[in-house]
Amino acid sequence: MTLISEVELSRRGLLAGSAATAVIAATPVAAAPLTQQQAAAAPTMPVRFKVNGQQRELNLDPRTTLLDSLREHLHLTGTKKGCDHGQCGACTVMVDGVRINSCLSLAVMHDGDEITTIEGLGTPDKLHPMQAAFIKHDGYQCGYCTPGQICSAVAVLDEIKRGVPSHAQEDLTVRPTATNVEMRERMSGNICRCGAYSNIADAMAEVAGAKA
Amino acid sequence: MRAFTYERAKDAGAAARAVAGNPSAKFIAGGTNLLDLMKIEVEVPTHLVDVQDLGFDKIEATLEGGLRIGALVTNTDLAADERIRRDYGVLTRAIVAGASGQLRNKASTGGNLLQRTRCPYFYDTNMACNKRKPGSGCSAIGGYSRQLGVIGVSGSCIATFPGDMAVAMRVLDAVVETVDGSGKRRSIPMADFHRLWGDTPQQDTVLRQGELITAVTLPKPLGGKHFYEKVRDRASYAYALVSVAAVIQPDGTGRVAFGGVAPKPWRVEAADALLPQGAAAVTARAFQGATPTKDNAFKLPLATRALASVLAEAKA
Numbered sequence: 001m002t003l004i005s006e007v008e009l010s011r012r013g014l015l016a017g018s019a020a021t022a023v024i025a026a027t028p029v030a031a032a033p034l035t036q037q038q039a040a041a042a043p044t045m046p047v048r049f050k051v052n053g054q055q056r057e058l059n060l061d062p063r064t065t066l067l068d069s070l071r072e073h074l075h076l077t078g079t080k081k082g083c084d085h086g087q088c089g090a091c092t093v094m095v096d097g098v099r100i101n102s103c104l105s106l107a108v109m110h111d112g113d114e115i116t117t118i119e120g121l122g123t124p125d126k127l128h129p130m131q132a133a134f135i136k137h138d139g140y141q142c143g144y145c146t147p148g149q150i151c152s153a154v155a156v157l158d159e160i161k162r163g164v165p166s167h168a169q170e171d172l173t174v175r176p177t178a179t180n181v182e183m184r185e186r187m188s189g190n191i192c193r194c195g196a197y198s199n200i201a202d203a204m205a206e207v208a209g210a211k212a
Numbered sequence: 213m214r215a216f217t218y219e220r221a222k223d224a225g226a227a228a229r230a231v232a233g234n235p236s237a238k239f240i241a242g243g244t245n246l247l248d249l250m251k252i253e254v255e256v257p258t259h260l261v262d263v264q265d266l267g268f269d270k271i272e273a274t275l276e277g278g279l280r281i282g283a284l285v286t287n288t289d290l291a292a293d294e295r296i297r298r299d300y301g302v303l304t305r306a307i308v309a310g311a312s313g314q315l316r317n318k319a320s321t322g323g324n325l326l327q328r329t330r331c332p333y334f335y336d337t338n339m340a341c342n343k344r345k346p347g348s349g350c351s352a353i354g355g356y357s358r359q360l361g362v363i364g365v366s367g368s369c370i371a372t373f374p375g376d377m378a379v380a381m382r383v384l385d386a387v388v389e390t391v392d393g394s395g396k397r398r399s400i401p402m403a404d405f406h407r408l409w410g411d412t413p414q415q416d417t418v419l420r421q422g423e424l425i426t427a428v429t430l431p432k433p434l435g436g437k438h439f440y441e442k443v444r445d446r447a448s449y450a451y452a453l454v455s456v457a458a459v460i461q462p463d464g465t466g467r468v469a470f471g472g473v474a475p476k477p478w479r480v481e482a483a484d485a486l487l488p489q490g491a492a493a494v495t496a497r498a499f500q501g502a503t504p505t506k507d508n509a510f511k512l513p514l515a516t517r518a519l520a521s522v523l524a525e526a527k528a
Contacts, residue, residue: 045218062218062260065247085248092314098288101314104244108218109262156313164292167308167448172297188448189312 049113051076052120062108067091069107070117078118078147082191089190092148092155093117099155101189118147121154130154133203141194149190153204156186160208178208213250220262224391224424230261232393232422239263239424241284242318244311245327252335254344268322268426271295277432280389283322283425287311287377290321300430301438302457306380309442312449322425325378325388325405328416329371330451331360342368343413353505359453362504362511364474369413370505373406373476379457380440382469382477387429393422399429406476416475436461439522442471443514454511456518460526464488468522470498470515491520 044059051074058073067084070076070093082090084103091103094116122128130150133139140146160182163175168185176182183204184197192200221227231237237259240246249255268282271293279295290296291307311319333339333351340349352360352370361372381402388400406417419425439458444450452472460466466487469479483498495516502512 043217062216063213084251086244086312086315089312089314098317099314100318101244104247104315105318106218106240106243106247109240109243109264111220152314159313162292164288165297165304165308166313167305169308172301172304185448186313189314 045108047107047111049107049110049115051115052117058107060107062106064107065103066093066095066105066107066110066115067102070102070115076117076119079151080144080147082145082148087191088145088148089152090145090148092151092190094151094155097158099152116151118151121150128154129207130203133206134200137199137203137206138196139200139203140192140196145190145192145194149187149192149200152187152190153183153200153207156183157204157208159186178205180205183208214253214256214258216258216260218260218262220265222265224263224266224268224426225395227261227263227266228391228393228395228422228424230259230422231424232420234259235421237261237422241320241323242286243323244315244318245323249328249335253337254335263424274429278430281321281428281430283320283427285321287316287319287321287324288313290377291316299433300380300384302383302440302459303377303380303430305438305440306376306442306455306457309440309452309455310376321377321428324375325381325425325428326417326419327373327375330374331371332356334371343371343409346412346414356507357505358507359451359472360505360508361475362473362508363478363499363502364408364476365503366409366411366413368411369409369475371409371413372472372474373416374451374472375477376440376442376452376455376471378402378406379455379469379471379477381428381430382479383457383459383467384430384434386431388425389427389429390419390423390425392420392424397426398423402477403479409475413475434459434467436466437526439525441518441522443518454514454518456515456522458519458522458526460487460523464526466526468494468498468519473499473511473515487523491516491523494519 045062047058047060067081070079079093080090082088086101086104091101092099093102095113122131130153160176160178165172166185168182169176180201183201231239236257238257240260240262246255268284270282272280274280287307291304297304331352333341334344339351342350350369360370386402388405391397407415436459442452442455444452455471458468467484469477480498483494486493486497499512
């Protein structure tokens with residue numbers, strides 16, 4: 001059993017490491033040593049939020065990111081940790097209907113919020129249309145970035161529907177439509193090391209078309 | 213990340229007092245830049261005051277015919293506002309040229325003005341950096357400087373201000389409104405908000421400890437055509453090598469500010485006056501006295517060409 005869990009741990013470590021190196025590292029990262037005083041555990045704080053429709057209560061070290069609260073405390077491991085610095089988008093979830101990087105937000109800042117993760121979009125028995133379209137169009141290879149891609153893709157179509165402007169728009173006064181160029185620009189915060197971008201765009205186009 | 217205590221402030225005065233009274237306390241709004249830097253221990257606050265409940269999340273008309281943007285209005289909401297899109301297009305264009313959709317959903321107007329440099333030596337705690345650790349030196353000088361500043365920099369720091377939104381706000385002559393720990397309010401023109409590094413690069417802006425941004429006001433609309441031309445290493449989600457924010461009037465006069473080149477959005481009013489003479493005349497004046505490195509000297513002709521592209525489009 002020890003062996004299995006070690007293998008499992010190293011596999012996870014390797015995956016996380018691979019995802020992190022996939023991100024363009026314009027900013028080298030190095031940690032400084034902790035001081036004695038600050039290394040001590042901080043007192044925990046109560047946090048209440050709704051995750052995928054279910055009310056949850058946690059007591060957390062204020063340092064806990066929303067991402068770590070989901071993965072390590074609520075064991076919702078669908079949401080992935082890639083770079084942990086907002087550069088890769090693997091941790092994308094929706095908070096009050098809006099997509100964010102859960103790695104760059106503290107759990108304590110979300111008291112009272114409603115969070116939707118990949119587990120809340122659909123299940124293997126009842127897929128969300130975007131999940132079904134990703135399968136149909138082969139919108140992934142290794143799958144590590146996929147939960148973030150799907151959460152982002154669902155939110156992107158909603159942003160287009162609500163008329164949120166983007167860099168791809170020629171005329172800011174015209175409502176955006178779900179063209180390939182629009183979707184690619186809006187998905188730029190989700191990096192895919194396997195390069196499944198064109199298939200992701202195809203999956204999104206199908207869902208956008210079905211909605212129209 | 214080092215340990216800290218956390219509180220969610222109920223009013224602006226209490227928030228400002230809490231941070232003013234503790235030199236290692238910080239405000240947190242969207243947190244997208246601060247938490248990134250806390251993870252690598254470049255930022256080590258011992259107390260965070262969350263300002264998300266302070267209600268500065270509206271965009272309101274001013275008596276002068278402009279707009280007052282609450283400090284907590286997100287980048288997404290600011291860019292999407294009908295009035296901003298119609299009357300201040302340069303601002304929407306600059307915002308949507310920056311970051312990613314996820315980050316713009318969290319990033320606040322006030323926080324965006326305070327984002328710190330992306331100089332790689334500021335991020336790497338093994339390297340000397342006067343901005344991160346005053347007096348330790350500057351590894352960027354003589355180092356990898358392709359992305360760094362060409363003007364307004366000093367012998368102690370050649371970092372740039374990395375943002376896009378503030379470059380558009382500089383062209384629009386926006387004003388930053390603040391309140392401090394004693395309840396005193398002040399209005400700071402965007403031109404004066406960010407500092408040149410000099411000998412104290414650790415201080416990015418003129419804000420004092422505990423001084424909280426409450427709003428950014430825009431004067432009445434300028435009319436004209438609005439442009440934000442951003443040149444970068446990939447088509448989306450990358451910092452500017454050079455950016456040009458411009459408002460050009462039908463007679464060829466106008467205003468221009470440059471991003472990605474200096475410690476602050478770079479605008480020289482005397483260079484604005486040369487716009488009818490073309491891009492080369494403007495940049496010759498705006499970048500007079502520039503001190504590029506061998507690696508980033510390309511930014512000077514790039515700025516001229518980016519502006520030439522804007523001026524050609526303005527005429528079209």
